[in-house]
Amino acid sequence: MSVSYAAVLRVPHARRTFTAALVGRLSYGVVPLSLMLAVTRTTGSYTSAGSVMALFGGTAVFLSPARAALVDRYGPRRALPPMTAAYLALLGLLVLALARPSLLVLAPLAAAAGCCCPPLGPTMRAVWGRITPDRALLQRAYSLDGVAEELLFVTGPLLVGVLVGFAPPAAGILLGAVLMAVGIAGFASSPAVRETPSGKRTARRGGGGLTGLRRPVTAVAAVGLTLGVVDLLTVAFAEDHGYGGSAAAWLLAGLSAGSAVGGLLNGAVAWRASTGARLSASTACLGLAVCAAGTAPGLVTLALSVAAVGFFVSPTITTAYLMADETAAAEARVRAGAWVNTAVNAGSTAGTAAAGALAGRLPVGVCFALTGAVALAAAAAVTRRPRRGTSELVPLA
CATH class of the missing domain: 1.20.1250.20 (MFS general substrate transporter like domains)
Known part of the structure; x- marks a missing residue:
């Protein structure tokens, strides 16, 4: 096959x-x-x-x-x-x-x-x-x-x-x-x-089969934060430049299209690098793309930048799910995937709230740059493995 x-x-x-x-x-x-x-x-x-x-x-x-x-x-x-x-x-x-x-x-x-x-x-x-x-x-x-x-x-x-x-x-x-x-x-x-x-019911002291989730959860939380911020900032950019809400809709459509293309290409490549290396790399690329979006002078360049942001969204989330599946015990796989999914949504909620608080006080470009810096920091955290003797457990619900 x-x-x-x-x-x-x-x-x-x-x-x-x-x-x-x-x-x-x-x-x-x-x-x-x-x-x-x-x-x-x-x-x-x-x-x-x-x-x-x-x-x-x-x-x-x-x-x-x-x-x-x-x-x-x-x-x-x-x-x-x-x-x-x-x-x-x-x-x-x-x-x-x-x-x-x-x-x-x-x-x-x-x-x-x-x-x-x-x-x-x-x-x-x-x-x-x-x-x-x-x-x-x-x-x-x-x-x-x-x-x-x-x-x-x-x-x-x-x-x-x-x-x-x-x-x-x-x-x-x-x-x-x-x-x-x-x-x-x-x-x-x-x-x-x-x-x-x-x-079977697993003991809490053993982590319930959910060891190793710190890195994927950190990465996708940054992805969710980015999505929440970008959704609001594209609207702010379109209104500030006099394009109206319809332009923002096209920008967000470009984000989804970029994510779909990136996801399909990521799945089609026979990767030799480990999931951990790919997760940190895609998270870093996401952060750089968000920083680049902050320098966009007009609608066309912002559309290309937002599509580039989307290009790394689906690969990062997919790789996080793969890492969660690799590290979780067989009896905890649904929970492992649920934690990744929860981290995306929690990050998105936090990103929307942060963007709403900052967009009226700072230029849109600065907000993009700050968001990109957070994603880059998450990539650095994903790259670092926990020290020997420390735990990567995610608390059980």
């Missing part, structure tokens, strides 16, 4: 499992925007919508390792269906509550729904690690997975945009629930998932 993207999809049960996972993960791109639009429209308050979304997103992201621990402990077939049933029930209650909206009802329901959001992405990556034991093939599987996931987060909002043209935004929440139900049903019934054994 040749080591190619076609070979990835020829792995037994890979196409069925991956397709089902993508259907379910499309829900992640549909539900948040639909919920925000629905709350905004029914309450007439952006503050209420922001509060509800903060609770939904916060519990979904930061409790992901805890939900992943359940999947590791009991296996996907036993953990995902009840988790999904609770998630779908809470989405249904949210839709009902929107008929007579009250923040006292919507806020706890949104927080509870986020708590139950199935960790389908980390679980799919753990399945990839089990059905593709060849490391070169696994690299391509992770690259394909990452690019496909990024496209889903573009497709989801587009579907919502079409849907709200003829239906209320709450219909998008129901659509997301249906997508998740169909995806989980197909995923859990796949032979690749049925054959996945449940893990």
Whole structure:
């Protein structure tokens, strides 16, 4: 079997499992925007919508390792269906509550729904690690997975945009629930998932099988921070130069396109360097590209710089997932992937907050340079191995 993207999809049960996972993960791109639009429209308050979304997103992201621990402990077939049933029930209650909206009802329901959001992405990556034991093939599987996931987060909002043209935004929440139900049903019934054994409870003093995560988590936190900053700074740049919001949208599209190209090329290369060396190199290149974006004099040069930033986003995240898979014990792979995913989202949240605080006080170019410096510092931290006797453990959720 040749080591190619076609070979990835020829792995037994890979196409069925991956397709089902993508259907379910499309829900992640549909539900948040639909919920925000629905709350905004029914309450007439952006503050209420922001509060509800903060609770939904916060519990979904930061409790992901805890939900992943359940999947590791009991296996996907036993953990995902009840988790999904609770998630779908809470989405249904949210839709009902929107008929007579009250923040006292919507806020706890949104927080509870986020708590139950199935960790389908980390679980799919753990399945990839089990059905593709060849490391070169696994690299391509992770690259394909990452690019496909990024496209889903573009497709989801587009579907919502079409849907709200003829239906209320709450219909998008129901659509997301249906997508998740169909995806989980197909995923859990796949032979690749049925054959996945449940893990055994591991002792905390031994790290629960999660040793070696400091470097990948540090790198992807820097990636998330960069994405959060770049998203806001491109808008600020476009407005400062009189281009308007549509120009910012094209710049961000260039970021996604660069990430897709970089991810596919990274997966296609038969790397000889270790994952640690590649992780530090791609993180450093990301930092340099962000610094270069700060020197852009106009829209065209900024678009090229932002696309260059994107070119290193997907390879860095993919390599971090590979390193997490290499270092984690077999019974902790879902948690390892969840920690990487959580670090990206936490970094993005911090980056957006930092950019919002600094953009009004410092020139956009300086903000880009500071962000690039943080990414370069992360690359240096990733390069350094822990001293003998120290730990690389990530705290268990």
